[in-house]
Amino acid sequence: MKLLNQNKLPKPEGKITLYGVTWEQYDNLVSMFMDQFPGLRMTFLEGTLEIMGTSSEHERLKTIIARLLEMYAVEKRLTLNGYGNTTFRKEAAQRGLEPDECYCLGELKEVPDIAIEVALTSGGIDKLSVYKGLGVIEVWFWQNEQFILYRLKQTEYQQINNSEFLPNLDFALLSQFINYDNQTEAVIAYRDALEK
Numbered sequence: 001m002k003l004l005n006q007n008k009l010p011k012p013e014g015k016i017t018l019y020g021v022t023w024e025q026y027d028n029l030v031s032m033f034m035d036q037f038p039g040l041r042m043t044f045l046e047g048t049l050e051i052m053g054t055s056s057e058h059e060r061l062k063t064i065i066a067r068l069l070e071m072y073a074v075e076k077r078l079t080l081n082g083y084g085n086t087t088f089r090k091e092a093a094q095r096g097l098e099p100d101e102c103y104c105l106g107e108l109k110e111v112p113d114i115a116i117e118v119a120l121t122s123g124g125i126d127k128l129s130v131y132k133g134l135g136v137i138e139v140w141f142w143q144n145e146q147f148i149l150y151r152l153k154q155t156e157y158q159q160i161n162n163s164e165f166l167p168n169l170d171f172a173l174l175s176q177f178i179n180y181d182n183q184t185e186a187v188i189a190y191r192d193a194l195e196k
Contacts, residue, residue: 062101066082080103
């Protein structure tokens with residue numbers, strides 16, 4: 001295992017990248033650290049391991065997105081089941097990560113239908129490659145104050161304008177409520193907007 005960055009643990013939104021990591025080493029690191037450091041994210045792709053700490057801004061954004069999406073599901077009476085930021089791993093594909101949030105429509109499945117990523121930094125491991133190997137159908141990125149959506153079609157992700165799982169979800173409307181100072185007020189205002 002070769003250490004690229006000599007930091008002990010990543011600072012918020014900081015990254016450490018390790019190369020030549022075996023599946024067993026990755027699996028052991030996940031087992032040792034993920035329960036103790038809930039803000040830690042590990043992304044593994046074919047021997048490369050990226051370890052990232054999340055900032056309070058990152059956590060705020062992922063939380064409000066989840067709250068708004070769950071309010072949408074309640075208002076529309078959709079069966080939306082969340083996994084939070086559970087670690088998903090597939091040894092055969094040599095891939096693993098923790099989405100910021102993820103959901104299944106209908107009953108829980110082995111892999112979520114939708115993964116949500118808050119992207120405050122750029123570079124690093126290509127998360128779409130990881131998600132493709134795991135079989136996640138839709139990946140939504142919150143980046144630069146907007147949602148960028150991808151759907152796995154056959155063997156590649158294609159950018160889409162609307163979710164095929166939630167075709168009536170208005171992402172422009174949803175985006176208006178993400179940067180409220182008060183999350184509860186944001187959820188109430190979003191619910192009111194949905195009822196109009």
